[in-house]
Amino acid sequence: MRILIIEDEIIIARFIENQIKRRYPFETVIALSTKEVEQLLPDFCPHLILCDIELKDELDGIELIRQLKKTYSFEVVFITSYQSMHTINRAFELKPANYIIKPLDESRLYAGIQAIVNQLLEKNAGKNPNFNINDILSQSELTILKLIAQKKTTKEIASLINLSPYTIKNYRHSICRKLQLEEENNALLTWSLKNYQFISNV
Template sequence: MRFLIADDHPIFRSGLKSLLNNAFPDSEIIERENGKDAEEAIFNMKPDFAFLDIDMPGKNGLQVCLEVAEKSNTKIIILTMYNDAEMLSKALKNGANAYLVKDNTSDELVECIESLHSGQTYLAKSLRKSPKINQELKEFNAISEKLALLTQTELKTLKLVGQKYSSKEIADLLFVSPKSVENYRSRICKKLELDAKNNSLLIWVLDHKTIIEDFENVK
């Protein structure tokens, strides 16, 4: 396996590198100290997993995550000292596959890697115990599951609905007929379990706009 560690503290990078080498002896470790270099390394060296700190010079970890999540197969692990719902929510919305805090144990870090390797999302155990964070995570996952039912064209249509384009304007942008857009909207409402006869679709999109705008994992 190939790992990227992006953190502006050399001592922390060294400790994490040692831990990964012990847990995964045949792994390759790449180190970067700022967001810009980390982003370039993800695109050019294609690590299997990338540990990103949030506070880094230049681009922060959340910005890097947003840039690479939809354009790379690298699993993104936000590893930070922030253990609050706001940062967790931003990380998940930006496409992070896991969120760990720096006081997690080495065993949990290994557990995180194994979970991601099997296709799961991982959240630090200390955060999972928080009722507020738990609720936010459930809501995020529920919305993501619904969005995953949409095709690329339906997702594009949904995003344009959120920008308050009319069906005719959406048709012009997608190079299809207004009737086709109405069909897209009808199918979207059915998949999202919304009433197609009122403004429920627009209201739903505006309520979840940030998640929708960042969502790309569709058919």
């Protein structure tokens, strides 16, 4: 599972990252600004975003998430020192998984994200395939699927097999269609991780 931490205070961001890595085997990335978020999202495709509301940027965290949800599919937990009813109501218009009020400590962070982590791990987990995958996917698609199962990004896969990222994205769409997976962020990654032993032996 991939988690994006949007927090412009690096000390707080590192604290959140360290707490997650202590408890979960997830890939985490920190973005300190909206510009970094825009650069990361196309390839990183997070399942969960932990987002501060008070960002020293052109958008606050609520407006940033509102914009991102127009293009991407993810869950969000807001982490903020804001406690006003107005801010809380604005945040909950976006239906976040939770809203954690600073100051943060280990227990507060764990309690704030554990339920949504469990839900996301169960979502789109898929079932073990009971078909011959060689009859469904081409050799190129199988190669790409194995690299996805190794948590390679679109850009990394493109570089490894000398194709453009645009071509890799087309392959990903094709694989999703053939495996009857929803074409949302991370559905294919989740499926490939759950069935890694199966596809690695093909």
